[in-house]
Amino acid sequence: xxxxxxxxxxxxxxxxxxxxxxxxxxxxxxxxxxxxxxxxxxxxxxxxxxxxxxxxxxxxxxxxxxxxxxxxxxxxxxxxxxxxxxxxxxxxxxxxxxxxxxxxxxxxxxxxxxxxxxxxxxxxxxxxxxxxxxxxxxxxxxxxxxxxxxxxxxxxxxxxxxxxxxxxxxxxxxxxxxxxxxxxxxxxxxxxxxxxxxxxxxxxxxxxxxxxxxxxxxxxxxxxx
Ligand code: BJW
Numbered sequence: 001x002x003x004x005x006x007x008x009x010x011x012x013x014x015x016x017x018x019x020x021x022x023x024x025x026x027x028x029x030x031x032x033x034x035x036x037x038x039x040x041x042x043x044x045x046x047x048x049x050x051x052x053x054x055x056x057x058x059x060x061x062x063x064x065x066x067x068x069x070x071x072x073x074x075x076x077x078x079x080x081x082x083x084x085x086x087x088x089x090x091x092x093x094x095x096x097x098x099x100x101x102x103x104x105x106x107x108x109x110x111x112x113x114x115x116x117x118x119x120x121x122x123x124x125x126x127x128x129x130x131x132x133x134x135x136x137x138x139x140x141x142x143x144x145x146x147x148x149x150x151x152x153x154x155x156x157x158x159x160x161x162x163x164x165x166x167x168x169x170x171x172x173x174x175x176x177x178x179x180x181x182x183x184x185x186x187x188x189x190x191x192x193x194x195x196x197x198x199x200x201x202x203x204x205x206x207x208x209x210x211x212x213x214x215x216x217x218x219x220x221x222x223x224x225x
Contacts, residue, residue, distance in 0.1 A: 001082055002166040005158075005192075006072060007183055008087045008094070011172020011199055015217045016063040018091055022174050027056075037147045042115075046129035046142075053143040054126050056090070057109040061125075065097035068171070068220035073098035075224045084161045088173060088180050090145055105152040105180065111144030120144055152179060162186050169195045169223075172216050175203035184208060197223060 010020035020026050035041040036052040065073075076083040076099055086103045087094055092110055094102050107113075112123040114133035121134055123143065131141040146152050162168060168187035175181045184194050184207045196202060196211040197219045205211050212219050 001080065003082045003161075003164055004084070004167045004169060005161050005165045005183075005187075006083065006085045006169045006171060007173060007180055008072075008085060008089060008171045009173025009180070010089060011174075012068050012087075012216045012220070013063070013066070013089055013091055013093050014172065014199075015068070015215060016066045016091075016093055018059060018063050018089075018093075020174075022176065033148065037145075038149060039147055042142060042147070050127050050129060050143070053109060053145065057123065057125060060091035060093070060109055063091065063093060065093045066217050068216035069093045069097035069099070071221040071224040076100060086158055086161075086180075086183075088177070103154050103158060105146070105154060105158065107143070107145040107153065109143065109145070113142050113144040114138060114140050115142045116140040155179065158183075159186065162192065163190050165190075165192045167193045167195065169197065170202070170204075170208070171197045171220060173198070173202065175205075195223075 014020050021028050031052060036049050042049045072085060084101050085094055085099050086105055088106045090107055090109045110123055112121050112127060114136060116138035117133060117136040119133055119135040127141055130139050132139045133141060162183060170184060181204060184204050187194050188207060194208045196205055196208040198213060199215060200213055
């Protein structure tokens with residue numbers, strides 16, 4: 001039974017109608033990263049940051065898993081391999097497709113986090129700066145999203161899985177954001193085979209043993225089936 005760690009990024013959800021970050025019509029074209037995806041930006045203008053994530057939450061709720069999400073869920077359900085999907089995405093399309101063993105390393109739109117006491121609870125459809133934490137009552141509600149300069153979630157578990165893996169597959173990510181962009185090097189260092197599935201060669205494509213390029217809804221099912 002091969003142990004496979006799969007990293008996914010915005011490209012896996014692109015064909016579900018969810019915009020990526022770094023395309024010419026991507027999310028960062030309309031917003032400065034420092035304004036909407038840093039703790040400093042949130043401290044400066046929490047209403048803007050909540051508006052950005054409220055819109056993204058609505059877009060994710062309206063989207064459906066595509067053939068790539070479904071193929072990964074099928075691969076896990078078939079039971080021939082031990083699979084861990086590590087997603088940088090904050091949408092819930094992997095879980096809605098049926099993937100069980102999943103880590104949201106950059107957090108999730110479905111979560112609210114109290115910046116004062118660290119309490120977490122399910123996010124309402126619309127969040128606002130004056131919303132208070134149900135535990136400490138502090139008006140310090142933020143989306144449960146990992147912003148630049150913050151530590152991504154469950155890193156020890158991810159690195160342990162990478163060290164123990166037989167194969168690392170990176171799907172739909174530009175390889176610009178660390179620590180995820182370093183997983184291919186971590187895997188190679190441990191002698192793990194590496195495969196990239198992406199629309200085009202990513203920033204780190206030369207580090208992969210093999211790369212297959214095309215839309216995720218085609219290359220992922222073709223790899224799985
Ligand atoms: C398709 C497709 C189709 C399209 N089919 N494919 C200098 C050097 C090194 C590091 C740093 C540095 N300065 C700062 C850092 C650290 C920083 C960082 O990496 N910055 C870089 C910009 C340089 N990282 C951090 O701060 C992270 N924390 C951290 O490092 O903590 C310290 C630490 C120390 C030691 C160990 C561990 C940690 C936190 C990063 C948080 C990232 N957050 C964001 C936003 C929040 C979430 C959200 O709002 O959604 O997460 S940034 C944004 O980028 C988002 C994404 O998850 C992430 C990755 O983007 P992704 O998924 O790759 O999307 P795109 O758009 O870039 O690419 C899409 C790809 O799909 C493209 O290649 C397309 O071709 C492809 N594609 N259509 C297949 N149909």
